[in-house]
Amino acid sequence: MASIAIIGQGYMGNAHAAAWASAGQADSIKYICTPRPKEGSVPVASKAKYISDLDVIINDADVKYVSVCTPTPTHKDIAVALLAAGKHVLLEKPVALTVADAKVVADAAAKSSGSLMVAHVVRFFLGYQKLREVSESGELGKLLSVHARRFSPKPTWATWLGDESQSGGMLVDFSIHDFDQLNMYLGKPVEVFAAQSSPTGPAEITIKYEGGGVGHVQSFMNAAEGVPFTSTIDLLGTAGIAHYEFSAISATEESASGNNAGVNSWHVFSSKGNTVEQIATDDPYGRQVKYFFDQA
Known part of the structure; x- marks a missing residue:
């Protein structure tokens, strides 16, 4: 098997490392790339080398699969x-902070011998997949409307998320999952009506x-404590x-897997x-990394 690299070692970088391990590829993780490398800091990647130079990954022909889990402003480059x-x-979603930058990434993917997949992990939650299967079976008839809700306390695990210039704000970084679901079910949007009381909602x-x-x-990204x-x-x-409906035992989205659900x-x-x-x-x-691996 060709090797894997993970760029970024925040919460999402660790989540991707665990995912690759779940897919049976822990020993294939060759590099963890982060500004402050610390040997052994991702236990599931026991054979990984910890580096800070992206060029090492770019120039290593053995590395075929790369998870990019860095803050959004770095995604394009x-x-x-x-x-x-x-x-x-x-x-990792979102692709970029602007449509123009996202198009640059899409153009690069179109010219590449490699492939690009945006990590919309909500598509891989079993509950969302079950509803998709039911809809595609025709059991619900023609879909008339889709209503999605997403709430969390203000995130504390990454300070840059609270800076709209870095994260794009709640609608770009958080609500993107729900817009993705609506578009999957209903097709092409033609008109939008919106109201927001503050940067964190509602x-x-x-x-x-x-x-x-x-x-x-x-x-809403500023729900009450608890x-x-x-x-x-x-x-x-x-x-x-x-x-x-999914509700985590913990108050953070990042712990939200079905294994700790309330x-x-x-x-x-x-x-x-x-x-x-x-x-x-x-x-x-x-399931997301398995799908990516199978489709690449």
Whole structure:
């Protein structure tokens, strides 16, 4: 197997290392690239070398797969350099802070012998996948609307997240998951109505879609202490409804895997019957890297 590199060693870098280990590739992690390398600081990557020079990864032909888990302002330059070197790049969302920079990355991917995948991990949560399967089966009929909510206390694990010039703000860094889901279900957005009371919300966004569907996103990134990270999604169709809800035991999104959920369940009510299911365990980050590896 070709080698793996992980760029960035914050929370997401560690999450990707654990995901690669979950996918059976722990020993293939060759480099952890971070400004302040510390040997052994990612225990699951026991064979990794800790470096600070990105060029080492770019120039190592043995490295084929790279997780980019750095702050958003660095995404464009890192991704473009890796793609130019023919690497397969798993780039944490959002792609970039501006549409122009995102297009630069997309153009680099189009010219590369490598591949680019943006890490929208919510797509790999079992509950979200279950609702997608139900919708695609036709059980709900034609989708009329999708409503998504996402709440968390103010994040404390990375100070740059609170700086809109660095993270893009709540809607770009946090609500992006919900916009991604709405677009997957409803298609091309044509009109947006939005109101936001402060940079951390709450924000209410209603979106009209080309096919006639309506989506709504509700976001809040400054919930009271003790309120756990929570996300929900509701699908309303001509033949039924579907709902998924996740609520972490911990108050942070970053701990939000199905293995520590306070609530993790989905249900469907339709003309074909009713289904309610609790999800006991989940490994969305692991499934994400497996998908990336298989598609690269």
